[in-house]
Amino acid sequence: MDGVKEIERREPLLGEDCIEEKYKEPTHGLHWIWLLHGTVIVTYSIFLSGVFLLNVNRSASCEKGRQSQSYLPLPSREGLQWEDRRFETNIVDNPFAGPPREELENAWHDLLKNDNIRVPIGYLDEKNLTTVYTKDHAEGIASLSIYHSLHCLKKIKRMMFKEHYYANKDETSMAREEKHADHCVEYIRESLMCQPDLSMVTFRWINNTAQHQDPAEFYPTNFDVDIHRCADWQHLDQWAGERAFDLFQVDLLDRPE
Ligand SMILES: *[C@@H]1O[C@H](CO)[C@@H](O)[C@H](O)[C@H]1NC(C)=O
Numbered sequence: 001m002d003g004v005k006e007i008e009r010r011e012p013l014l015g016e017d018c019i020e021e022k023y024k025e026p027t028h029g030l031h032w033i034w035l036l037h038g039t040v041i042v043t044y045s046i047f048l049s050g051v052f053l054l055n056v057n058r059s060a061s062c063e064k065g066r067q068s069q070s071y072l073p074l075p076s077r078e079g080l081q082w083e084d085r086r087f088e089t090n091i092v093d094n095p096f097a098g099p100p101r102e103e104l105e106n107a108w109h110d111l112l113k114n115d116n117i118r119v120p121i122g123y124l125d126e127k128n129l130t131t132v133y134t135k136d137h138a139e140g141i142a143s144l145s146i147y148h149s150l151h152c153l154k155k156i157k158r159m160m161f162k163e164h165y166y167a168n169k170d171e172t173s174m175a176r177e178e179k180h181a182d183h184c185v186e187y188i189r190e191s192l193m194c195q196p197d198l199s200m201v202t203f204r205w206i207n208n209t210a211q212h213q214d215p216a217e218f219y220p221t222n223f224d225v226d227i228h229r230c231a232d233w234q235h236l237d238q239w240a241g242e243r244a245f246d247l248f249q250v251d252l253l254d255r256p257e
């Protein structure tokens with residue numbers, strides 16, 4: 001419960017569409033107009049009623065949109081923190097790149113440590129989503145899609161080193177792993193196409209390329225040097241961390257008998 005309050009106070013990831021409305025100055029300051037312009041009361045009445053009705057309507061529609069947000073410290077794209085940056089794309093001195101080793105395992109493990117989170121049941125109900133629930137049914141367990149994509153990337157990385165990771169698998173379970181990796185390629189493909197990154201990847205003339213036979217010949221080779229519009233991962237991951245649920249704690253869930 002403390003966790004929920006903490007997030008609501010910070011609410012950095014809440015949708016912010018309605019906040020302005022909420023904190024708008026009251027219109028009491030307009031009252032002096034009535035004294036000053038007694039003679040045009042009728043005109044002003046009509047004007048102010050119009051304004052009043054407009055505000056009521058706006059608040060009502062805002063209230064509707066806020067229904068979930070009021071009990072719902074959930075992320076929205078608008079609530080993310082955005083930054084412009086370049087991609088590192090180096091595979092040297094990169095804990096995520098290279099062959100299996102402790103540093104690599106730790107890096108991927110950390111990346112995925114907040115993959116499962118507790119979500120207020122009202123939010124899930126509103127979206128017609130069913131899932132597994134905590135014993136009191138106040139919350140359901142879910143993952144943000146981005147974490148599923150990252151999990152999938154890890155699966156594919158493992159498939160690149162299957163002699164290391166799957167040395168003891170028999171044929172049947174290996175076939176299952178391969179299907180899982182294939183599903184993961186599909187999932188990441190969908191996700192990339194769903195959220196297209198529109199930075200420009202540009203070219204330079206390079207000889208001695210990996211793809212071409214003649215090492216002396218120059219070919220256009222692409223380089224990612226453009227600036228990307230990126231969500232601040234630390235910010236999002238911290239939010240997820242505050243709601244993280246360890247699926248190994250299955251006894252905390254309302255488990256079928
Ligand atoms: C959820 O289901 C109800 C009943 O089938 C439907 O009226 C409503 O539009 C659905 N909501 C969403 C977000 O799909």
Ligand SMILES: *[C@@H]1O[C@H](CO)[C@@H](O)[C@H](O)[C@H]1NC(C)=O
Binds near residue numbers: 207208215216217
């Ligand atoms: C590639 O081009 C550079 C000059 O830009 C040259 O010095 C080098 O020898 C070339 N490498 C090969 C393998 O031809």
